Amino acid sequence: MQQRLKNRLGLWGWLGGGRYGLDRYAYSLHRLTGLGILAYFIMHIFVTGQRVGGPENWDSTMAAFGSPLFKVGEFLVVLAFAFHAINGIRLILVELGWLIGKPGVPSFPYSYSTLRHKPVFIIFMVFAAALMIIGGVDFYFVMK
Template sequence: MQQRLKNRLGIMGWLGGGRYGMDRYAYALHRITGLGILAYFIMHIIVTGQRTGGVERWESTMAFFGSTPFKIGEFLVVLAFAFHAVNGLRLIFVELGWWIGKPGTPSFPYTYSTLRHRPLFIVFMVVAAVLMIIGGVDFYFVLK
């Protein structure tokens, strides 16, 4: 057999939305935020585990993580959580077959499930944005 050239897009295939629709970007962001939350969760367990080392160790750890860069990092976790939670709920609705339409006879110009789902997608993204703003206001005063 002749030599074949590998052409699988790999990680850039799911990271890059290209000229596809906004659902494709939501897909990438859902995975990125999921990985971010997982990283935070592991760090969180390690940090809270410092409490077993005594009060002094705990307080010095808290002082270290109370600095501005880590506060900004925590705010990013809030943003990630808001998007991931709301988008996850949307995906559950989709997987139950809600607001994606029913199969029929396709006629041109074609419509499809992601287009029929678009209004709900926008509603969910607005909810995520509102949660992010609330988190932002909260963090702004915390940082003050």
């Protein structure tokens, strides 16, 4: 057999939305935000673990994490959480077979699940945006 050239897209195929629809971008963003939140949790456990070293150790750690850079980072976690949570609820409903329509006889121009699901997708994203705004107000003004 002659040599085959490998053409699996790999990480870029997983991450890049290309010319595909909104759901494809939501897929990538859901995974990225999931990884981001996981990274935050690991860091969070490390930071809170510093309390074991005594009050001085805790205070110096808190001072290091009080810089504006970490403040922005924390806000990014809020944004990631808002998207991941709302999109996750949407995906649970979709994976239970809801909000994507039923099968039928295909006739051109074809209607398909993600197309039928688009209005629901937009409503969920509006919810996510609202949660981000509320989170932002709370983060920067209320919790000051």
